[in-house]
Amino acid sequence: MTHLILNIVAGVLLFGAAALLLWRPRAARGHSRPPAPAEFFPVHCRYFPQVRQALSSDDAIYLSGRASAAVCRRWNKGRRRAGRLYLAGLRQDFARLNRLARLLAVLSPKVRARQEGELLLLNLRFQILYETVVFRIALGQPAAEDLGRLASLIGGLGSRLEQAALTTDLPAGAITL
Amino acid sequence: MTFSDLSQPLSFLGAAGEIGVCLLALVRGLWRRLPWFTAYLLLVNVVDTSRWAVMYYHGSGSPAYSWTYWMTQPLLILARGAALADVCREALGRYTGVWQLARYLLAGTAAAILLLAAVHTSGSRGVASYVIFVERELEFAVLITLLLLLVLSRYYEVALDAPLGGLALGLAFYSSIVIVTGSILIGRFTLPWAVFSSVRIAGWDVTLGCWFYALRAPLAALVRPQLSTVESYEENTRVVSGRMRELNARLLALTRR
Numbered sequence: 001m002t003h004l005i006l007n008i009v010a011g012v013l014l015f016g017a018a019a020l021l022l023w024r025p026r027a028a029r030g031h032s033r034p035p036a037p038a039e040f041f042p043v044h045c046r047y048f049p050q051v052r053q054a055l056s057s058d059d060a061i062y063l064s065g066r067a068s069a070a071v072c073r074r075w076n077k078g079r080r081r082a083g084r085l086y087l088a089g090l091r092q093d094f095a096r097l098n099r100l101a102r103l104l105a106v107l108s109p110k111v112r113a114r115q116e117g118e119l120l121l122l123n124l125r126f127q128i129l130y131e132t133v134v135f136r137i138a139l140g141q142p143a144a145e146d147l148g149r150l151a152s153l154i155g156g157l158g159s160r161l162e163q164a165a166l167t168t169d170l171p172a173g174a175i176t177l
Numbered sequence: 178m179t180f181s182d183l184s185q186p187l188s189f190l191g192a193a194g195e196i197g198v199c200l201l202a203l204v205r206g207l208w209r210r211l212p213w214f215t216a217y218l219l220l221v222n223v224v225d226t227s228r229w230a231v232m233y234y235h236g237s238g239s240p241a242y243s244w245t246y247w248m249t250q251p252l253l254i255l256a257r258g259a260a261l262a263d264v265c266r267e268a269l270g271r272y273t274g275v276w277q278l279a280r281y282l283l284a285g286t287a288a289a290i291l292l293l294a295a296v297h298t299s300g301s302r303g304v305a306s307y308v309i310f311v312e313r314e315l316e317f318a319v320l321i322t323l324l325l326l327l328v329l330s331r332y333y334e335v336a337l338d339a340p341l342g343g344l345a346l347g348l349a350f351y352s353s354i355v356i357v358t359g360s361i362l363i364g365r366f367t368l369p370w371a372v373f374s375s376v377r378i379a380g381w382d383v384t385l386g387c388w389f390y391a392l393r394a395p396l397a398a399l400v401r402p403q404l405s406t407v408e409s410y411e412e413n414t415r416v417v418s419g420r421m422r423e424l425n426a427r428l429l430a431l432t433r434r
Contacts, residue, residue, distance in 0.1 A: 004360055007313070011356030014320045018349040021327035022342050099334070101417040106333045107402065108410030111274035113281075115414050120332075122422060 083137050091130055098123050184371060187378040192229070194385035195222050201392045207340070210396065213263035214344065217256040224249045247308050254315050257348070258287075261319050264345055265326050268337050271402055274410070279329050286325050290318035313359035316352040323349050343391020347384040354380030 063072055101119055105111045199218045202208075208215040228245055235241040265283055269276045294314030298307065323345060330337055337345060358376050361368045 004363075007360035008357050010317075011320070011353045011360065014317075014324055014356075015349050015353035018320065018324050018327055019346065021324070021331055022337065022346050022349075024336065024342075097417065101414055102333055104405070104410050104413045104417075106272050106275055106335065107405045108274040108407060109404045110407045111278050111410065112414075113278050115411075115418065116278060118418050119414065122418060 080137060084134060087130070087134055087137065094126060094130075184375040184378055187375060187382055191378055191382050191385065192225060194382060194389065195225060198385050198388045198392065201389060205340075205392050205396050207392065207396070210399065211260075211263045211267055211344075213256075213259040217253075217260040220256045221253065224253060250308050250312065254312055257319060258315070261322060261348060264341060264348070265322070268326060268330055268341055268345075269333075269335060271399075272333070272335060273404065274407075275329070275333055275335075279326070282329070283322055283325055287318050287322045290321055291315070294318065309359050309362055313356055313363065316355040316359070320349055320352040320356065323352070338397065339394060340388075340391035340396065343387050347387035347391070350387060351380055351384040354384075 063075055105116060199222050202215050202218050228249065231242050231245045269279050294311065294317070297314055298310045327345070354377060358373055362373055
């Protein structure tokens with residue numbers, strides 16, 4: 001009986017997954033256009049100096065001597081929120097670059113299984129690690145320095161790929177987005 | 178109204194749908210893009226016409242009809258496999274690099290599931306139950322292979338444009354119907370043949386509806402993508418993976434502090 005139920009559930013779930021993967025939002029249908037190279041460039045990591053100021057510990061020291069405990073608490077909460085949002089932005093930057101890597105693979109006449117597998121694994125690992133860092137920030141751990149390192153890393157990757165993408169022709173209509 | 182009453186109009190609808198979809202496929206010139214899928218549609222018509230002829234002369238309960246039905250069923254299953262391979266090739270074949278990788282993945286997955294199916298079905302007895310068992314396992318292979326194709330298409334952002342999306346949806350739907358009904362029939366539930374038959378025919382009718390809808394518009398001209406060079410790919414992916422590795426190392430260091 002268990003076998004029977006498992007088979008039926010598997011059949012239904014597999015079809016559901018296939019239908020979900022086949023579904024494309026109406027906006028995406030019939031409006032296929034080639035991606036512009038600028039769509040892949042990191043955006044958020046460029047604003048790190050402003051975010052660093054907001055997250056710096058100097059402000060915390062300054063405020064602790066002048067503001068009430070309630071104001072400090074509110075400020076801390078806002079600071080953590082800003083950190084989280086900035087981290088989400090960094091993830092978006094990373095996703096764009098990862099997307100560019102996949103586009104490069106699609107347009108290549110030959111791809112290496114090992115390289116593609118490695119990219120996939122690295123991406124999965126990034127997602128897991130990213131969630132862990134978000135959790136740490138939510139717990140109130142200092143974040144400015146960490147975010148700075150991440151921003152410079154993603155920014156560096158972006159600038160190298162900007163050059164690569166600008167010299168690589170992304171043929172019109174090659175990929176529908 | 179009983180299920181037996183229901184199966185006859187559904188069968189007529191299916192027969193008309195099969196002819197309609199096949200004609201539409203020929204009018205649209207589907208064979209230029211999907212030759213095996215078109216051949217499958219033609220085969221379905223030939224097989225079903227011969228089944229109807231045998232049923233007309235010998236009756237639906239006759240051994241001749243039963244023999245014809247179960248002997249032609251494996252032929253259709255194999256043709257479905259070829260049609261699926263055609264859909265996979267058409268979806269990713271233009272992107273030569275990714276296709277080289279994908280075809281090994283798809284063929285490997287299908288082969289692994291078929292091997293499992295062979296192990297599963299080795300103990301079954303009787304032509305009918307054996308074919309139902311094999312059919313269900315093969316439809317599992319079709320559905321999983323199709324799912325892998327869709328995952329790869331999503332991952333590489335290659336859209337399954339018309340008519341591929343509708344054709345794939347139809348294939349997936351019918352496979353799931355076969356899996357569900359086959360499982361119930363094989364299992365301990367005693368499913369009346371009329372119910373089994375009606376559900377399958379209704380599922381087939383829906384599938385034909387999907388294909389008809391997918392083929393409603395003329396096929397768009399095929400755009401061959403302008404590929405880059407192997408050197409560009411290798412250089413850029415090396416940069417990406419190197420940076421990703423570095424980034425992950427930093428993230429890992431953050432979590433350990």
